[in-house]
Amino acid sequence: MTGAPDGPDGPDPDRPPAATSYGDRTINGGTFGDRSTFNFGNWRTDEPFTIVPLLPLLAVVTAAVYAALTWPGGPQGQYLWFYLGVSSAFTLSVLCAAAGPAPRGPDLRGPQKPRDPRNARDPQKPGDPRDPRAPQGPARAAGAAGAAGATALSKPSTVRVLLLSGALVLALLGLTGLEDVRRNGQVAVAITVLGAQPLVDSEPDKWTLVVPASAPARDHLRILLTVADDDPTTPTCVHRTEAILKATTPGVTPHEQRVPAQGVARFDLGGHRGEVTVDVTLDTRTNCAMRVAHASGTLFND
Missing domain, CATH: 2.60.120 (Jelly Rolls)
Known part of the structure; x- marks a missing residue:
């Protein structure tokens, strides 16, 4: 485990948090405003869509287990729609899971010095134009652009939404075909x-x-x-x-x-x-x- 050493007078509050390495993984910790974030390789703990790409795969596995436990029997040809729906849903769910969470844009504001909580009369927040610590001029514009890019990139891409929606719809169609065979099949x-x-x-x-x-x-x-x-x-x-x-x-x-x-x-x-x-x-x-x-x-x- 490695980390940056502190100064002679203790930790420097103006220095950004150090990165800690464990084998081939890097853990970065930081504070933006009143929100803490950690980056484990390519997966972030504050990423709201981390579990979403896995939902279609879980749905397909659940559908397969349900079909195996309640298989009605009969000629295999009547299960064509079930096989097509579940196999296609499985393919899309694997692609969706492999895409992982959406990447975040870089934070161009640089390290921010947190506000002293003991100063109740200081309502300023990092990035406030009245705050002398906030970047001014071109630096401020670059920081705003970086924050907007990070917000845009943090949302799921159109491709991921299509893969997720398609996998769920196909899994549902496969189960519908199975239920039709159960009620009307040979x-x-x-x-x-x-x-x-x-x-x-x-x-x-x-x-x-x-x-x-x-x-x-x-x-x-x-x-x-x-x-x-x-x-x-x-x-x-x-x-x-x-x-x-x-x-x-x-x-x-x-x-x-x-x-x-x-x-x-x-x-x-x-x-x-x-x-x-x-x-x-x-x-x-x-x-x-x-x-x-x-x-x-x-x-x-x-």
Whole structure:
């Protein structure tokens, strides 16, 4: 730690404050009027916008954590607006944080001798034209220009304001896209298959597909059904098999659909909320034994 030595009679009140160095950082302390300031490298303790450049970055991080904790699932393509908004907001927030606080102009008034607080009849302040200590003539004009430049430079630049505003707006748009997916997006649901397997054409048995009541509320249901041969070593019956799906839940339409052994059936839930059941029977060749190889559902809105 280094510093300027004092005079033989103690500190000189007319000498400007000394700079103290710690490693590669310099700390400058000073007093302007009744306000103390400290300069730590490029960041000032009296800088009112020090934390502002970090706000967009904090907002983006908060949005990412919120999305991770409440992710609704479903196809990734429906999250395009969320990904675009958050990634763009992150880029702008990093640029805004890297810009740091706005630089301050130099103080051209030079060191100021503080007013004696014990002299109550001396209302003069440094820089008062009546104060014999204040710079006069060109020096006074230069000091005024320096103070005005410092004030102008201490305000956030237009670029920083645009970066900050853009990052916050894009983060908000990303969250809006996420909420839209949460309320209207496609959601995969597990389907339970009830009934004995395999089914043979000569038997009147059926399967029942059940969508749980805990599934998110949507207007439509899409069922992907795959029926396969029970014994893969026998001649295949897949191309000769059709599945007949009958909705047994009131209000669900259409009531009956016929799809191939590997097909998709769509149902309009008609505002129904809760468990949905669909019966499945087979139309296949005689003595063809079939089983459900796969059944999955997707809930979605228009």
